[in-house]
Amino acid sequence: MTAADPQMSDSMAAELADWRDTILRFLADEVEPHYEQWERDGIVPKSLYRKMGDAGLLCVDAPEAYGGSEAPLEFSFAIAEEAARLGYMSLVTNVMMHSDIVVPYITHLGTEAQKQKYLPRMISGEWFGALAMTEPGTGSDLQAIKTTALPDGDGYRLNGSKTFITNGQNADVVIVAAKTDPSGGAKGTTLFLVDTNLPGFKRGRNLEKVGMHAADTSELFFDDVRLGHDAVLGRLGGGFGHLIDELPRERLMLAVAAVAHAEGALERTIAYVTERKAFGQPVASFQNTRFELARIKTEIEVTRAFYEKCCRLYAEGRLDVPTAAMIKLATSDMEGRVVDACLQLFGGYGYMTEYPISRYWADARVQRIYGGTNEIMKEVIARSLVGR
Amino acid sequence: MSTQNEELEMFRDTVVRFFKDNVEPHYEQWEKDGIYPKDLYLQMGEAGLLCVDMPEEYGGIGAPFAFSCVVVEEAARMGYLALASNLTVHSDIAAPYILHLGTEAQKQKYLPKMATGECIGAIGMTEPGAGSDLQGMKTSATADGDDYIINGSKTFITNGQHAGVVVLATKTDPKAGAKGTTLFTVDTSLPGFKRGRNLEKAGLHSADTSELFFDNLRISRDEILGRVGGGFGHLIDELPRERLVLAVSAVAHAQGALEKTIDYVTERKAFGQPIASFQNTRFVLATCKTDIEVHRAFVEKCTQQYADNTLDVPTAAMIKLATTEMEGRVTDACLQLFGGYGYMTEYPISRYWADARIQRIYGGTSEIMKEVIARSLVGR
Numbered sequence: 001m002t003a004a005d006p007q008m009s010d011s012m013a014a015e016l017a018d019w020r021d022t023i024l025r026f027l028a029d030e031v032e033p034h035y036e037q038w039e040r041d042g043i044v045p046k047s048l049y050r051k052m053g054d055a056g057l058l059c060v061d062a063p064e065a066y067g068g069s070e071a072p073l074e075f076s077f078a079i080a081e082e083a084a085r086l087g088y089m090s091l092v093t094n095v096m097m098h099s100d101i102v103v104p105y106i107t108h109l110g111t112e113a114q115k116q117k118y119l120p121r122m123i124s125g126e127w128f129g130a131l132a133m134t135e136p137g138t139g140s141d142l143q144a145i146k147t148t149a150l151p152d153g154d155g156y157r158l159n160g161s162k163t164f165i166t167n168g169q170n171a172d173v174v175i176v177a178a179k180t181d182p183s184g185g186a187k188g189t190t191l192f193l194v195d196t197n198l199p200g201f202k203r204g205r206n207l208e209k210v211g212m213h214a215a216d217t218s219e220l221f222f223d224d225v226r227l228g229h230d231a232v233l234g235r236l237g238g239g240f241g242h243l244i245d246e247l248p249r250e251r252l253m254l255a256v257a258a259v260a261h262a263e264g265a266l267e268r269t270i271a272y273v274t275e276r277k278a279f280g281q282p283v284a285s286f287q288n289t290r291f292e293l294a295r296i297k298t299e300i301e302v303t304r305a306f307y308e309k310c311c312r313l314y315a316e317g318r319l320d321v322p323t324a325a326m327i328k329l330a331t332s333d334m335e336g337r338v339v340d341a342c343l344q345l346f347g348g349y350g351y352m353t354e355y356p357i358s359r360y361w362a363d364a365r366v367q368r369i370y371g372g373t374n375e376i377m378k379e380v381i382a383r384s385l386v387g388r
Numbered sequence: 389m390s391t392q393n394e395e396l397e398m399f400r401d402t403v404v405r406f407f408k409d410n411v412e413p414h415y416e417q418w419e420k421d422g423i424y425p426k427d428l429y430l431q432m433g434e435a436g437l438l439c440v441d442m443p444e445e446y447g448g449i450g451a452p453f454a455f456s457c458v459v460v461e462e463a464a465r466m467g468y469l470a471l472a473s474n475l476t477v478h479s480d481i482a483a484p485y486i487l488h489l490g491t492e493a494q495k496q497k498y499l500p501k502m503a504t505g506e507c508i509g510a511i512g513m514t515e516p517g518a519g520s521d522l523q524g525m526k527t528s529a530t531a532d533g534d535d536y537i538i539n540g541s542k543t544f545i546t547n548g549q550h551a552g553v554v555v556l557a558t559k560t561d562p563k564a565g566a567k568g569t570t571l572f573t574v575d576t577s578l579p580g581f582k583r584g585r586n587l588e589k590a591g592l593h594s595a596d597t598s599e600l601f602f603d604n605l606r607i608s609r610d611e612i613l614g615r616v617g618g619g620f621g622h623l624i625d626e627l628p629r630e631r632l633v634l635a636v637s638a639v640a641h642a643q644g645a646l647e648k649t650i651d652y653v654t655e656r657k658a659f660g661q662p663i664a665s666f667q668n669t670r671f672v673l674a675t676c677k678t679d680i681e682v683h684r685a686f687v688e689k690c691t692q693q694y695a696d697n698t699l700d701v702p703t704a705a706m707i708k709l710a711t712t713e714m715e716g717r718v719t720d721a722c723l724q725l726f727g728g729y730g731y732m733t734e735y736p737i738s739r740y741w742a743d744a745r746i747q748r749i750y751g752g753t754s755e756i757m758k759e760v761i762a763r764s765l766v767g768r
């Protein structure tokens with residue numbers, strides 16, 4: 001049920017249970033009544049993030065000094081877990097990007113001034129964050145990015161474009177990976193904190209997708225955006241290393257969502273096949289259905305055990321890059337198989353938008369692609385085995 | 389044989405040209421609209437693309453079955469699966485029902501108009517409470533003098549919004565089980581017929597999959613299709629053709645997805661080389677191609693059997709099961725090779741993937757196919 005490690009104290013387990021109730025209540029009150037509309041709109045209203053901030057649901061593991069509650073990782077994971085289980089996968093990716101990727105970048109790499117400027121506002125939901133690495137011409141191969149931030153006077157000029165950027169429409173600040181030294185290869189990459197109200201920053205289309213409709217996956221354009229030295233996040237030329245350092249957490253987050261999403265799909269399917277009758281008996285009574293459910297459950301539990309182990313490794317600072325790649329690969333592949341099998345058990349209803357299982361299926365498809373495609377995961381794992 | 393092949397390929401060119409001119413420029417809009425204009429059927433009728441294997445006396449051109457398959461094949465290959473499915477229902481399911489089972493009056497009334505596209509056909513079997521188990525259907529047709537009164541509802545009906553005639557399965561004798569099932573040709577202009585919602589789906593957006601309602605619809609005995617109480621047997625007789633046409637579309641759809649993927653991975657670069665140069669890409673493409681060719685051979689064999697009248701029910705179930713499962717695997721693998729672009733609506737591969745998902749469900753689910761095949765092996 002939880003990402004908990006077995007050594008978790010009783011008091012923390014109780015707190016975590018209360019916390020899940022808070023999350024579920026929030027989702028029931030503030031998300032469920034509107035989610036279908038947001039899916040149609042292709043975006044979640046920004047006011048939701050403010051409400052989440054007010055309810056203490058953003059960046060819960062951020063330092064207290066900046067307004068966070070410094071809760072253990074499990075508390076942050078619980079939000080993604082519950083939202084994924086209920087099938088609000090767009091919301092999960094949007095919020096995860098903000099709370100579990102962008103904000104940790106700033107806490108881990110930011111200067112005191114940057115932390116003071118961004119963290120309180122991001123924890124309250126006043127500002128929302130995005131991370132822009134992918135470009136039209138390059139995704140898997142991040143060394144090939146073409147966006148440049150060339151030195152200019154006492155700062156930089158940012159030029160280029162990014163695509164597929166989660167939170168692209170709602171973002172107030174974007175961490176942008178750019179080349180400060182185009183001839184320097186990986187070493188020429190630097191991360192910048194780019195405020196979206198700067199002149200020269202432009203949002204492109206909110207892209208239409210086959211699923212994840214309420215995630216505002218967008219194009220971003222930079223046309224001579226002036227950035228000061230104080231916009232550099234982390235080390236000049238250290239962008240690539242920073243990206244790699246943060247990957248294990250990102251991939252672990254994707255795994256959390258994948259497992260919970262599969263579990264949610266299974267729960268809905270169990271409810272459906274128990275109700276639905278064919279040939280005078282519940283669909284759940286056919287041996288094929290029973291065996292499918294059994295296989296799905298087993299797949300989920302096996303993968304969950306791996307994921308719980310990885311959570312512990314992460315907590316101990318020992319989750320290495322190949323293992324993080326394995327957890328992303330294994331969980332998202334499992335999720336794809338599970339939601340496909342679940343949809344099938346709904347018959348024609350599984351294909352109808354009004355049945356959430358159809359959304360589980362369409363949403364899950366992207367998990368094998370973003371955060372590093374599963375082919376790239378295999379490359380990473382293979383390199384740890386036999387080198388390049 | 390070779391002249392027929394030449395004719396077939398000429399016909400294929402006509403079909404492709406028609407889709408390029410009349411479908412391609414509009415298809416994305418139709419997908420957004422959830423339906424395509426009725427005019428398209430008239431245009432297709434005029435171009436001779438509807439009911440092409442129907443005898444000339446009923447407005448067709450009396451072409452071999454393979455010609456009808458070509459229309460569905462090309463629509464599927466080009467990624468217009470919603471159109472392929474609607475056409476299949478019209479030309480390859482509804483019209484043949486009427487041709488095979490109808491009285492001369494029924495044939496004269498419906499078929500010529502179906503061939504011109506003035507009257508669009510639908511098949512109404514599934515109900516909210518009964519899909520796989522058609523014997524569980526509740527729509528009733530009660531004798532009343534020389535007429536019948538139909539009450540009930542159907543759902544997931546392809547061509548539901550546009551249909552001019554519905555081949556409708558009803559219970560004329562609710563106590564007689566399968567033997568109490570009767571088919572009617574229901575003219576949708578009759579009072580008591582009502583269209584429900586055009587249902588939103590995970591894919592196949594421009595197919596108008598709809599609910600239909602029948603509220604004390606009075607219909608003449610002349611509209612009984614086939615034998616009173618013979619509905620179930622008729623359904624079973626027509627199944628092989630339906631499943632074969634689904635299989636034809638499944639293989640062509642997978643083929644189209646592969647073609648688009650080959651183009652993409654040859655163009656797109658990562659790490660300074662074409663995606664097509666990575667061994668994983670090459671092996672995935674090779675697997676997809678092999679999967680397609682194996683299934684194409686099975687479809688060709690079954691098509692021959694159908695022409696020879698030897699395509700039996702279990703084999704028709706196997707072809708539907710095997711090809712649609714293959715289609716699911718292939719479209720999933722192809723989408724993956726597009727990376728993030730594969731998930732974007734503007735890249736047709738995303739539609740191949742989402743559309744393919746339904747093929748394992750309608751026309752009898754994969755599970756029902758397995759039941760049918762298993763029964764032929766070990767009985768009930």
Ligand SMILES: Cc1cc2nc3c(=O)[nH]c(=O)nc-3n(C[C@H](O)[C@H](O)[C@H](O)COP(=O)(O)OP(=O)(O)OC[C@H]3O[C@@H](n4cnc5c(N)ncnc54)[C@H](O)[C@@H]3O)c2cc1C
Pocket residue numbers: 097131132133134137138139140141163164165166167209212215217366369370371372373374375376379656657658659663666667668669724725726727728729731
């Ligand atoms: C909904 C969504 C949200 C996203 N959010 C963000 C975001 O917030 N920020 C961000 O920066 N990016 C984001 N992305 C981008 C995502 O991370 C990229 O799409 C992904 O990394 C793949 O890159 P690509 O699309 O350019 O595919 P490509 O790199 O072009 O890959 C195409 C295909 O080639 C394969 N391939 C590539 N290299 C190799 C190799 N060496 N060996 C074998 N196969 C290979 C890939 O696996 C893939 O199958 C998002 C994408 C989506 C769809």
Ligand SMILES: Cc1cc2nc3c(=O)[nH]c(=O)nc-3n(C[C@H](O)[C@H](O)[C@H](O)COP(=O)(O)OP(=O)(O)OC[C@H]3O[C@@H](n4cnc5c(N)ncnc54)[C@H](O)[C@@H]3O)c2cc1C
Pocket residue numbers: 276277278279283286287288289344345346347348349351477510511512513514517518519520521543544545546547589592597746749750751752753754755756759
């Ligand atoms: C886009 C679309 C278009 C369609 N077009 C038409 C149309 O034009 N005309 C029409 O009449 N219908 C149409 N259908 C309906 C379609 O044929 C049914 O959805 C399908 O037959 C399954 O029925 P069901 O949805 O009621 O699923 P159910 O019968 O409720 O099945 C639910 C699940 O139980 C499984 N199951 C059922 N029985 C068994 C068993 N004995 N053993 C093991 N597993 C079993 C099924 O395989 C499925 O996985 C369409 C459906 C869709 C989605």
